[in-house]
Amino acid sequence: MSFTDQSSYLSQDIGECDPEIAALLRAEAERQTQTLEMIASENFTSHAVMQAAGSPLTNKYAEGLPGKRYYGGCEVVDQVEELAIARAKQLFGADHVNVQPHSGATANEAAYMALLKPGDRVLAMALAHGGHLTHGLKVNFSGRLYEFHHYGVRREDCRIDMDQVRELARETRPALIVAGASAYPRIIDFPAFREIADEVGARFMVDMAHIAGLVAAGVHPTPVGIADVVTTTIHKTLGGTRGGMVLSNAEHGTAVDRAVFPGLQGGPLMHIIAGKAVALGHALTEEFRDRQRHVVANCAAMAEELVAGGLNLVSGGTDNHLVLVDLSDTPLTGVDGEHRLEMAGITVNKNGVPFDERPPTVTSGLRIGTAALTTRGLREPELREIGRIIASALKPETSEADLADLRARSNAISERFPLYPHLTAGSVVA
Numbered sequence: 085m086s087f088t089d090q091s092s093y094l095s096q097d098i099g100e101c102d103p104e105i106a107a108l109l110r111a112e113a114e115r116q117t118q119t120l121e122m123i124a125s126e127n128f129t130s131h132a133v134m135q136a137a138g139s140p141l142t143n144k145y146a147e148g149l150p151g152k153r154y155y156g157g158c159e160v161v162d163q164v165e166e167l168a169i170a171r172a173k174q175l176f177g178a179d180h181v182n183v184q185p186h187s188g189a190t191a192n193e194a195a196y197m198a199l200l201k202p203g204d205r206v207l208a209m210a211l212a213h214g215g216h217l218t219h220g221l222k223v224n225f226s227g228r229l230y231e232f233h234h235y236g237v238r239r240e241d242c243r244i245d246m247d248q249v250r251e252l253a254r255e256t257r258p259a260l261i262v263a264g265a266s267a268y269p270r271i272i273d274f275p276a277f278r279e280i281a282d283e284v285g286a287r288f289m290v291d292m293a294h295i296a297g298l299v300a301a302g303v304h305p306t307p308v309g310i311a312d313v314v315t316t317t318i319h320k321t322l323g324g325t326r327g328g329m330v331l332s333n334a335e336h337g338t339a340v341d342r343a344v345f346p347g348l349q350g351g352p353l354m355h356i357i358a359g360k361a362v363a364l365g366h367a368l369t370e371e372f373r374d375r376q377r378h379v380v381a382n383c384a385a386m387a388e389e390l391v392a393g394g395l396n397l398v399s400g401g402t403d404n405h406l407v408l409v410d411l412s413d414t415p416l417t418g419v420d421g422e423h424r425l426e427m428a429g430i431t432v433n434k435n436g437v438p439f440d441e442r443p444p445t446v447t448s449g450l451r452i453g454t455a456a457l458t459t460r461g462l463r464e465p466e467l468r469e470i471g472r473i474i475a476s477a478l479k480p481e482t483s484e485a486d487l488a489d490l491r492a493r494s495n496a497i498s499e500r501f502p503l504y505p506h507l508t509a510g511s512v513v514a
Contacts, residue, residue: 098512109512117503120430120470120494121460124406124453125266125294127323128460128503129359130366134514136358137325145351149341161354168361172329175300175367176308180337182330183360184344184352188293188317191328192218193225195313197343198336199260199287202229207253207286208262209244210234213438214408216266216291233258237268237438242399244268246276253284263307264291264315267435267451269402274307287312293328295404297321297455300367301376304404312336321379321405321455323372324363327356375458379405382454385464386471393475398437398449406453410437415480418447425450427487428477429494430470461501469497 099106121128141161147154150162150169165183172181185191200206206226209215213236217224220232233256235249253261261281263272274290281288290307296316298304307314314331318324330340345352366372380403387401390409398408411421418434425432436442437449452474454467462470473490476482482490507514 106512110507113504113507113512118429118495118498120498121456122430122432122452122454122470124433124451124455125320126453127320127455129319129323129325129363131504131506131514133325133359133362133366136362137355138514139355139358141355141358142353144354146354147345147351149345161357164354164358164361165352168357168364171361171364171368172331175364176306176314176331178308178314178331179334180332180340182332182337182340182344183327183357184349185315185328185330186349186353186356187326188291188315188328189218190344190348191315191317191330192216192291194330194340194343194348195289195315195332196226196230196260197347198332198339199289199313200230201259203231204259205231205233205256206260206262207233207235207249207256207258209265209268210236212436212440213237214265214268216264216293219262219264219291237399239439242438243270244272246273246280249277250280250283253280253286257284258286260289261286262289262291263311264289264293266294267406267408269397269404269406269408270399271304271403272307274305274310278310289313289315291315293317294320294406297323297367297372297376298380298404301373303376303380309333313340318360318363321376322363322367323455323459324366325356325359327353327360329360378463379455379458382458382462382464382467383407386452386454386467386474389468389471390475393472395475395478405455406451408435408437409450409452409474409478410448411450411478412437412440412448414478416478417442418449419445421450421478424477424482424487425474427484428473428490429498430474430477460503462497466497466501469493 145155146158146161150165168183169181208219218226220227238245263277288311290311293316295304299306319326332340383402387407396410422434432450432452434447435449435451436447440448442448
């Protein structure tokens with residue numbers, strides 16, 4: 085290969101060297117900007133975060149921790165990781181932070197490895213009631229390595245049944261109690277969980293992946309300083325690049341670090357850690373805190389319109405960034421609802437509801453969140469209109485022609501709030 089060929093290889097635009105992928109990237113950018121993204125676990129990250137995630141740091145191996153690497157040439161990436169850690173500590177008030185987990189699932193796995201031995205008992209929220217697959221689902225690593233027992237919500241109000249939590253904790257004597265959810269629309273009482281954990285001699289872990297941005301902004305109570313270990317993703321309400329993070333008290337810091345590496349991972353993704361650092365920097369600003377307040381206000385406004393439109397919401401409403409629509413009393417399934425909203429220009433996901441009688445592949449509910457649209461700039465008037473669109477789309481008598489009309493209303497909102505115009509104009513990278 086000549087020098088000219090080599091230079092071309094290093095500098096060639098993706099549109100030149102791989103037009104198929106370039107076309108797909110453009111198509112995804114267009115899909116995101118032309119629809120209303122309301123999957124509660126998704127958000128839009130900043131141009132700056134995407135620049136970091138697409139940076140030359142992707143070239144660098146950096147096994148180990150800052151100042152203790154197994155490779156040379158880590159003086160710059162050490163500073164990047166140290167910045168991410170320092171910002172996370174400042175944001176959440178944590179004693180110790182590990183920013184290397186590749187995902188929220190890996191962060192949870194690291195927390196378990198740091199706190200438990202294989203076969204230990206764990207008490208966590210049931211997936212069917214709003215928990216997460218890493219909270220003990222039998223086919224997941226968590227359910228295969230540890231003996232999980234599960235609490236849920238009360239049938240009458242769909243709030244976490246703290247009496248059941250206490251009763252199960254006394255009965256099973258778990259080594260660890262886990263709080264946190266992927267589909268729970270209410271405030272979680274972390275001190276109540278801590279009290280129960282202390283009573284039975286258990287450690288206490290919180291998975292705050294969904295609510296981390298709200299916690300950072302002070303619009304949801306913090307588990308940091310209450311739980312022994314707190315895990316999170318960076319890409320949900322925090323709005324950063326995809327990946328996980330583990331926060332802990334000083335006592336468990338070394339165990340967490342060893343669980344991440346060499347316990348679970350090899351080299352950390354330094355370009356992604358740079359993106360985490362940028363996102364955590366964003367989260368330290370007043371603009372971010374204001375946006376998180378709007379996330380909650382937008383969700384409450386949308387919930388009011390959904391109820392006014394005749395829909396049943398799990399627990400009757402929301403305190404955070406998401407609602408769960410319960411379609412059990414209608415002819416529609418979660419699959420039906422997801423498809424109808426897609427036709428109306430709104431992206432959501434089917435989701436089980438507590439005491440759901442339909443299988444997880446079908447479900448009786450929909451999970452709908454407001455973080456992504458709030459980041460895009462939408463506020464309460466727009467979310468109220470979207471609530472009305474959703475309620476109309478989910479009426480059993482709504483026809484395909486009606487859904488097309490609703491899509492036009494959704495598209496009108498999308499057009500007023502452009503997303504990444506520099507990408508949809510033709511470029512495919514930040």
